[in-house]
Amino acid sequence: MSNAQEPALDGVSWAPWLQASFEHALAARSHAVLLEGASGMGQWPLSLALAQAWLCDTAPAERESGHACGRCDSCNLLAAHTHPDLRVLMPETVALEVGWPLSESAQAEIDDKKRKPSKEIRADDAAAMVAFAQRTPARQRGKVALVYPAERMNTFSANALLKVLEEPPGALRFLLATEGSAPLLPTVRSRCQSTALTWPSAEASLAWLQAAGLSAEAASTWLNATGGRAHAALQMNAHANQQDWAGLPQQASAGQLEGLTRLHGTDPAAWMQSLQKLCHDQLARASGAAPRFFSTAQLVSAPQASASALLAWADQLRGHAARAHHPLKPELLLELLAQQASSAHAAPGSQGRKPLN
Numbered sequence: 135m136s137n138a139q140e141p142a143l144d145g146v147s148w149a150p151w152l153q154a155s156f157e158h159a160l161a162a163r164s165h166a167v168l169l170e171g172a173s174g175m176g177q178w179p180l181s182l183a184l185a186q187a188w189l190c191d192t193a194p195a196e197r198e199s200g201h202a203c204g205r206c207d208s209c210n211l212l213a214a215h216t217h218p219d220l221r222v223l224m225p226e227t228v229a230l231e232v233g234w235p236l237s238e239s240a241q242a243e244i245d246d247k248k249r250k251p252s253k254e255i256r257a258d259d260a261a262a263m264v265a266f267a268q269r270t271p272a273r274q275r276g277k278v279a280l281v282y283p284a285e286r287m288n289t290f291s292a293n294a295l296l297k298v299l300e301e302p303p304g305a306l307r308f309l310l311a312t313e314g315s316a317p318l319l320p321t322v323r324s325r326c327q328s329t330a331l332t333w334p335s336a337e338a339s340l341a342w343l344q345a346a347g348l349s350a351e352a353a354s355t356w357l358n359a360t361g362g363r364a365h366a367a368l369q370m371n372a373h374a375n376q377q378d379w380a381g382l383p384q385q386a387s388a389g390q391l392e393g394l395t396r397l398h399g400t401d402p403a404a405w406m407q408s409l410q411k412l413c414h415d416q417l418a419r420a421s422g423a424a425p426r427f428f429s430t431a432q433l434v435s436a437p438q439a440s441a442s443a444l445l446a447w448a449d450q451l452r453g454h455a456a457r458a459h460h461p462l463k464p465e466l467l468l469e470l471l472a473q474q475a476s477s478a479h480a481a482p483g484s485q486g487r488k489p490l491n
């Protein structure tokens with residue numbers, strides 16, 4: 135299955151549209167590279183492929199398309215997550231999602247339920263990264279520090295990293311990948327050479343998803359649900375059930391949102407995103423435009439809501455999304471979201487605001 139041209143990194147097959155960004159970043163002369171794209175565009179496999187290529191022991195002339203050989207000691211260490219010259223800095227929630235190991239102490243604290251996995255890059259981890267930056271490389275290919283998603287650094291972490299970025303110790307490459315969800319400190323950005331991730335066509339994405347084992351229907355459902363982000367679609371397929379997505383319009387109109395927890399677990403930010411997608415598509419339906427995230431058949435399983443009710447619902451959802459970092463208790467929030475979803479779909483007459491016509 136895996137060869138030099140199509141590295142299968144941690145089980146995710148290489149998406150051909152990442153190749154241009156890969157080659158662009160590989161050719162960068164700067165010691166710090168910034169990969170920029172919307173979330174779910176393949177930042178993680180692209181970052182790993184770059185780190186692996188930089189650290190690979192095989193001479194570049196003997197590799198295919200610039201990719202790591204996949205066979206040398208360095209590649210084996212990386213595949214085992216034990217490469218001494220690679221340091222990955224990411225929020226614990228993301229590490230658990232992509233299957234990257236946490237430090238023993240962090241894993242023990244989470245297993246013992248002393249705390250929840252952090253959604254931000256922790257200051258402790260940033261400090262460990264600074265210590266790593268100052269260490270001599272263990273092998274001969276230099277060191278790589280990977281930060282993903284870079285915008286999840288808090289001020290302390292960003293400042294600790296900035297010091298290293300300003301005076302990079304020799305033989306250290308920085309790889310920062312963003313998901314475009316929040317702006318990066320300009321001082322961090324200005325020290326990096328930027329590479330943009332490109333959007334694949336729907337045809338290329340669908341073909342790739344089907345090659346990864348998804349049915350045509352699942353590929354199309356998840357690609358639409360994620361707004362055309364193929365890697366996010368692959369992840370949704372692994373964690374969620376298509377029926378829960380397809381049923382969301384009808385359930386929201388009935389004030390039943392249990393499906394949201396099956397789709398996203400206890401992640402209020404993700405709940406809000408899905409409801410905003412639904413609200414967007416119901417507004418499109420109300421104005422006769424094409425939906426983007428759901429199929430028309432899924433949308434019409436809910437009663438036609440009035441544009442004014444949907445606009446009011448969109449406002450409510452925006453308000454919740456702005457407070458996503460300090461919300462109500464999740465179960466109370468879900469209850470409130472369910473109420474608001476069902477009243478947005480209630481017959482106009484039931485709220486006493488039926489327009490005369």
Ligand SMILES: [Zn+2]
Nearest residue numbers: 190203206209
């Ligand atoms: Zn190698």
